[in-house]
Structures are given as structure tokens and as C-alpha cells.
Amino acid sequence: MQPGLKLSQKVFFLVAVPLTVQLTFVAMLGHLLDQAEKEREREGRARQIIHHVNQIHRIIIGYIAGVAGEGLIGGGSKLEQSYSLRAGFDRELPPLQALLADNPKEFAHLLRLQKKAEASAEKLKQVKRMFKHGGDLALAGELPTMKLILRDLISELEAILSEERLIERTSPKIQATQRQRVRELLLTGVILNIIISIVLVFYFNKSFTNRLAIMMDNSIRLGLGQRLNPPLSGNDELSHLDSRFRDMTGALDAAARKERAVVENAADVIFSLDDSANFTKVSPAALKMWGYDPAFLVGKHCLAIVPKVDAKKTMEALNKVKSDDANNTFESRVVRKHGEIIDIVWSVHWSEPDNLFFCVAHDITERKIAEQVIKEAEARVRQILESLPIGLMMVTLDGKIVLANKTFEEVFGFNLADIEGETIDSILVDNRS
Incomplete structure (x- = not known):
């Protein structure tokens, strides 16, 4: 034949x-x-x-x-x-x-x-x-x-x-x-x-x-990531099917390489957790961001790197994502290998067919520091304004009151809580009449 x-x-x-x-x-x-x-x-x-x-x-x-x-x-x-x-x-x-x-x-x-x-x-x-x-x-x-x-x-x-x-x-x-x-x-x-x-x-x-x-056997080898058998000879339907299978395998390999390149070169930590919140896969960025080798984290519970005070909040957030079956983000903290605590934001998706959490951890420590600096600066400015011996009021471009110090309240008899958000016309009286 x-x-x-x-x-x-x-x-x-x-x-x-x-x-x-x-x-x-x-x-x-x-x-x-x-x-x-x-x-x-x-x-x-x-x-x-x-x-x-x-x-x-x-x-x-x-x-x-x-x-x-x-x-x-x-x-x-x-x-x-x-x-x-x-x-x-x-x-x-x-x-x-x-x-x-x-x-x-x-x-x-x-x-x-x-x-x-x-x-x-x-x-x-x-x-x-x-x-x-x-x-x-x-x-x-x-x-x-x-x-x-x-x-x-x-x-x-x-x-x-x-x-x-x-x-x-x-x-x-x-x-x-x-x-x-x-x-x-x-x-x-x-x-x-x-x-x-x-x-x-x-x-x-x-x-x-x-x-x-x-x-x-080739389909099994594809699933295991092993090298395929030599191509089938001939010009029948099976040889054509084998050729299409190899084309598909090549496309999958190319997609997998791109995916690995994205994961391995991403600044954020990309990882997956099983339904018990144990690490199953961790991207190389974990070493730079958290100080832990990815192989060290695989198999460990995610709370092993979360401060105890954030443990309950973190698990509640994961369970909410699992029950809602939707993407969710929440903030938490991670204890780096040498004890330093950093702030991260979790982007989590629960996959029912895979029975896995797919997560991305983004370091927001610098943003948190910047926010803290801004808050401290605002507090200092507010303290300075409150200490001025003259009445001071701040309005927006459209004339709405947003701030008034204590001296202003004492001089004019207004309480900031009562006039905040009102226009300045509401407290001014026209004496020309």
C-alpha cells in the first residue's frame, strides 16, 4: 500500500x-x-x-x-x-x-x-x-x-x-x-x-x-512539553493532519515564548495560587521585588510573605474574588526577604476550570510614600493657615468656599462646616444701597 x-x-x-x-x-x-x-x-x-x-x-x-x-x-x-x-x-x-x-x-x-x-x-x-x-x-x-x-x-x-x-x-x-x-x-x-x-x-x-x-503520542508530548516525533511521510489525510498539528504546535510554542518573555521581563510579579492560596508558579520579578527566589515560593502559602496584621484582610479579599468569580484589585503589604515591608496592589482573577488564582502584584511603595509626603505637607500647610492672626478664606475659580481658618470664623462668625461648598456671594452683603 x-x-x-x-x-x-x-x-x-x-x-x-x-x-x-x-x-x-x-x-x-x-x-x-x-x-x-x-x-x-x-x-x-x-x-x-x-x-x-x-x-x-x-x-x-x-x-x-x-x-x-x-x-x-x-x-x-x-x-x-x-x-x-x-x-x-x-x-x-x-x-x-x-x-x-x-x-x-x-x-x-x-x-x-x-x-x-x-x-x-x-x-x-x-x-x-x-x-x-x-x-x-x-x-x-x-x-x-x-x-x-x-x-x-x-x-x-x-x-x-x-x-x-x-x-x-x-x-x-x-x-x-x-x-x-x-x-x-x-x-x-x-x-x-x-x-x-x-x-x-x-x-x-x-x-x-x-x-x-x-x-x-505527539499530542501527549505537546502537553508534556517534549519534542515531537519525526513528521509522518506520505501525502494522505494523516500526513496533512500531522503537518497542520505541527503548524499549530509551532504557533503555540511562539505564543508560549512570547508569554514567557512577557512574564519573565515584567516589572510586576505575576504568579498563580491554588484554591488553598499556595503559590504554584511565580515569575522571576519576585526576586527583584520581594527578594525571594521563585522556586523558593512555589508550594508555600501566600500569607508566608504577608504581615500578620494584613493576613485576614488578604484572605477575605481572595475569597471575595473566588465567590464573585470576577477580577478584583486590593491593596496589601509584603514582607521582603530581609524584613523590609512594601506596599503592593493585587490584581486577581479566579479561574474555575483551572481551580487557580491568577495574580499580578504591583509595587506601590513609592506611591504610598509620595501620598504620605503630600498628606504631611497638607497637614503642615493647614497648621500654618490655622496659626495665622488674620482671617483667611480659600475659594475656587467659580467662587465656592473650600477653606477658612479659625481667625476667619472668629472674625466673621461663620463656621467652615456651614459655609464649605457655598459660593462667596452667600456671605457677602452689598452696603451700597
């Missing part, structure tokens, strides 16, 4: 070969059975011919015996009548002619027999008349003539019988030989079918099953 054949062509080949062999076997078996049937019919035909020839033989012998009996003992007419030559021939010749119609040689003997019988009948009538007038002496004189007539008729019968007796003798042997050939053909057909089935199964396994097993 050529590897360049299409899968459909291979299947057709697998069906066509045994079917062709079986049809050939059936045709040969039918031919042998037909020959055996023809031989059986040939034997039956020979038996019928022999039967009718023997009947004619008895008619001739009986007729001559009747003629001779009349000459010897007298009153032989009754014996002659019982063996009427014409009546016997009229009875036996038609079926014999039908049986010998397809055998020109024997049919010619039959025609000669018929003519000789008619001539002999006339001759025997003359002999009968001589018997009546000549008595025993006439009988003795005509016996050689009667013998000659009988011998002449019997020779034609024997010419027909010789071939038919040969058929009758040899036909059983021929039929036995044909039956043996049928048995041998049956045995040969069974053995040949077994051999063909074994050969086709071997080639089918080699061209389809084994190659399919290679593709199944």
Missing part, C-alpha cells in the same frame, strides 16, 4: 482487494460446480441412451427370434408380434434421436441403423415366406442371412454404445475429480482469505493505526 495514497483510497483498497479475491473465488467455484453439473447430466444422458439402445437391441433380437421361431416350431407369429420391429422402433427412436441430436457421429449411426432396420424388415419378410414354403430346409439355408442381418444391426448399435459406455465408466471418476477440485478450491480460498486478511491488517496497522498512534 503506497504511502502517497489518500486515506479514502486506502480504505477502498482494503475493501476492494478481499472483495475481488472472493468474487474470483466464487466465480471459479461456480465454474467447477457448473462443470460437475454438466458431467452429471452427461452421465445421465449416457445412461438414457444406453437404455434406449438396449431396448432397440432387445426388439431386434426378439423380432429375429420370432421369425426364426415361426420357422422352427410354427405359430411364431405371436412371438413375432410381441417383438414388432416397426412398433419398437417407433417407440424408442424419437427419444433416442433427441438425445443424440448434438452428437453428429452417433446420430449418423442411428440414421444408418434406422435405414438398415427398414431394409432388414423387408428381408426378414422374404425369409418368413420362404419358411412357409421351404420348411426346415429353408430355415437352415436362411440362417446365415439372418445372422448377417443381426450382425449388421448390432454393429450400428455397438457403435453408439461404445462411446456412451465409455462415458458411463469414466463419468464417476470425472465427477469425483471435480468434487475433489471443489474441496481443494474451498480450502485454498479459506487459506487465501486468511493470508490476505493478515496482510491487509498488517499494512493497515502500518499505514494507519501506527501512524495514528504516533499522532496521539
